[in-house]
Amino acid sequence: DKGNHRHFMEKxxxxxxxxxxxxxxxxxxxxxxxxxxxxxxxxxxxxxGLAISACGTAYLAGLVGKYWFERYARLPVEIDVAxxxxxxxxxxxxxxxxxxxxxxxxTADTLASLRxxxxxxxxxxxxxxVRESTIARESDAIFPILAGPEIGVASTxxxxxxxxxxxxLSIAAGRARGTVSEAEEKAMVKHxxxxxxxxxxxxxxxxxxxxxxxxxxxxxxxxxxxGRGTSFPLAMEGALKLKEISYIHAxxxxxxxxxxxxxxxxxxxxxVIVIAPHDRFFEKTVSNMQEVAARGGKIIFITDExxxxxxxxxxxxxxxLPNVDEIIAPMIFSLPIQLLAxxxxxFMGTDVDQPRNLAKSVTVE
Ligand code: M6R
Numbered sequence: 477d478k479g480n481h482r483h484f485m486e487k488x489x490x491x492x493x494x495x496x497x498x499x500x501x502x503x504x505x506x507x508x509x510x511x512x513x514x515x516x517x518x519x520x521x522x523x524x525g526l527a528i529s530a531c532g533t534a535y536l537a538g539l540v541g542k543y544w545f546e547r548y549a550r551l552p553v554e555i556d557v558a559x560x561x562x563x564x565x566x567x568x569x570x571x572x573x574x575x576x577x578x579x580x581x582x583t584a585d586t587l588a589s590l591r592x593x594x595x596x597x598x599x600x601x602x603x604x605x606v607r608e609s610t611i612a613r614e615s616d617a618i619f620p621i622l623a624g625p626e627i628g629v630a631s632t633x634x635x636x637x638x639x640x641x642x643x644x645l646s647i648a649a650g651r652a653r654g655t656v657s658e659a660e661e662k663a664m665v666k667h668x669x670x671x672x673x674x675x676x677x678x679x680x681x682x683x684x685x686x687x688x689x690x691x692x693x694x695x696x697x698x699x700x701x702x703g704r705g706t707s708f709p710l711a712m713e714g715a716l717k718l719k720e721i722s723y724i725h726a727x728x729x730x731x732x733x734x735x736x737x738x739x740x741x742x743x744x745x746x747x748v749i750v751i752a753p754h755d756r757f758f759e760k761t762v763s764n765m766q767e768v769a770a771r772g773g774k775i776i777f778i779t780d781e782x783x784x785x786x787x788x789x790x791x792x793x794x795x796x797l798p799n800v801d802e803i804i805a806p807m808i809f810s811l812p813i814q815l816l817a818x819x820x821x822x823f824m825g826t827d828v829d830q831p832r833n834l835a836k837s838v839t840v841e
Contacts, residue, residue, distance in 0.1 A: 483828045485628035485721070489814050490679060492633050496807070497672035499622040499637045503644035506669050509662040511648040515617035518573045518599050520649035525552040527568060527598065529561040529589040530577035531838065533631040533716060534603075534638060538577050539709035540806050541642035548656050549649035558585035559841070562592055570597035577642075578602070579626055579634040580837040581609020588841075590614055603641055605634055619645065628829045629836050630720045632814045635713065636807045643668060643803055667801040671808070678797055678811050686812060689776065689793045690819035693747065699724055700738060701749045702731040702764060704757035706806045710813060711751055717817035721831050722824050731757075731764040742773040747792060750775055751813070753805045754782035762787055778812050780805075 481487035504511050526545055528538040535557050542553040556564065558576075562585055568574075574593035578586045581604040590611060594600055602615035605623050612618050621637035647664050650656030656664075693699065699718060703711035712728030719726045729738055731750070742748065748768045752761040766789065768775055774792040777784075784796045795812045821828045 482822070483628065483818075485630055485632060485818055485828050488626055488628050488633045489811070489818060491624075492636050492811070493672040493675040493679070495623055495633055496636060496640050496675065499640055500644070500668055500672075502620065502622055503641060504665050504668060509665040509669070511644050511651065511661065511665060513648065514619060514645075515601070517617035518601050519652070520549060520551070520573075521652040522571070523551060523573050524569065524571040525554065527566070527572055527574040527593060528553055528555040528577065529558045529574070530586055531558050531583050533635050533713060534577040534579060534583075534586070536709045536713045536716065537635055537638035537642060538575070539712075540639055540706045541575075541646065543706045544643060544646035545649060548646045549653050550655045551649060551653070558583065558589045562588040568593060568596040568598055573599045573601060575601045575603060576611055576615070577604075577638055578609070578611050579605045579621075579623070579631055579638075581606040581611040582837050582839050583611070584839050584841050587611055587614070603638055605637070629831055629834045630717055630817070630828070636810050639807050639810070640668070640671075664801070664803045667804050671804045674798060674800060674804070674808060675811060678808060679815075682795055682797070682812055682815065685793065685795060686815045687819050689795075690816060690823050692792065693724070693776075693816065693820045694722065694823045696745065696747055697725060698741070698746045699726040699749060700741065700746055701726060701728040701751065702734060702761070703728070703751040704731045704761050705755065707751040707753065707757070707761075707809065710806055710809055711749075713810070714749060714751065714813040714817070717814060718820065720834060721817055721821035721826060721828050723826060723832075724820065731761045734764050734767060739767060739771070742768055742771040744772050744774060747774040747776055749778065749816075751778045751809055752783055753780050753797075753802075753809060754786060754799065755802055755805065758783055758786070762789070765789055778809060
């Protein structure tokens with residue numbers, strides 16, 4: 477049932493605050509501001525490293541997770557798309573654990589990667605939406621994302637719930653390994669607890685500017701997304717979402733890679749969407765933005781209040797989000813990215829929930 481919404485995708489975008497709040501309840505103790513100890517089958521305190529594998533949007537959630545596990549838990553992360561991971565003959569050790577992220581829990585390549593790691597003797601964790609799925613069944617630990625059924629082929633709420641689970645797990649791992657203090661845990665958990673309310677506010681506020689912008693975006697044939705740090709996987713997720721449902725060609729790049737190639741493409745026909753909260757990477761990303769502007773590129777700037785105030789560059793549009801803590805920024809910044817793809821596709825009249833050539837669950841290699 478779509479409720480008042482035109483598409484399942486729209487409904488799933490708008491239900492994120494409520495769903496994430498529910499999902500977080502499984503991983504954090506709101507009263508004491510601590511992470512709950514979840515599935516004990518994986519003991520993060522003793523691990524030498526983590527292997528993560530997944531496909532599509534789930535892989536991009538894993539890439540954000542890599543930054544978190546490395547930063548907060550000081551755990552080295554090896555991550556790859558499952559179709560490569562399964563054939564890489566990656567040397568692994570039973571002192572590592574492996575995490576597989578899958579909304580459906582049935583993706584063939586992800587399952588094959590899981591079995592590879594199992595044969596190598598690693599403990600297996602599944603971050604899944606469908607708890608009765610094959611991937612969940614074959615895992616030692618199950619970390620449910622609790623997103624409820626996702627009908628739209630383009631993943632939205634599963635992505636932000638995967639991020640919420642990965643954030644919680646990386647804090648839990650940090651606590652277990654002594655790399656996150658009690659005070660740091662409390663502070664980060666407080667930010668996570670505030671996130672649903674901020675998400676609702678953002679969804680309400682950005683709608684008009686995104687709708688206007690989508691009309692302009694639908695005239696272009698190519699779009700480039702740039703980001704640094706955890707905004708880099710978001711840039712790729714933005715591009716994936718746009719290409720899946722609007723069929724506009726889009727690429728997501730690490731902002732620092734701009735001058736190593738894609739800058740050759742910059743002209744007034746290819747807008748550049750820059751995802752840059754005012755974090756420790758901001759100045760560097762702005763200097764990449766300057767390089768785009770200097771070549772006549774059109775910029776769509778997705779930033780926060782501090783970032784909007786700090787940049788003097790002329791943009792085609794600026795989407796200004798509230799200032800939020802780093803740990804929740806990827807979830808908050810996912811919202812404009814999802815809505816932009818959604819409205820652009822609606823404007824172009826494509827089949828948003830069932831885009832051509834795509835299947836919700838890819839159970840063959
Ligand atoms: O069910 P899974 O999470 O394993 O699916 C993985 C990908 O097929 C999926 O995320 C795909 O990329 C989506 N269509 C993205 O919107």
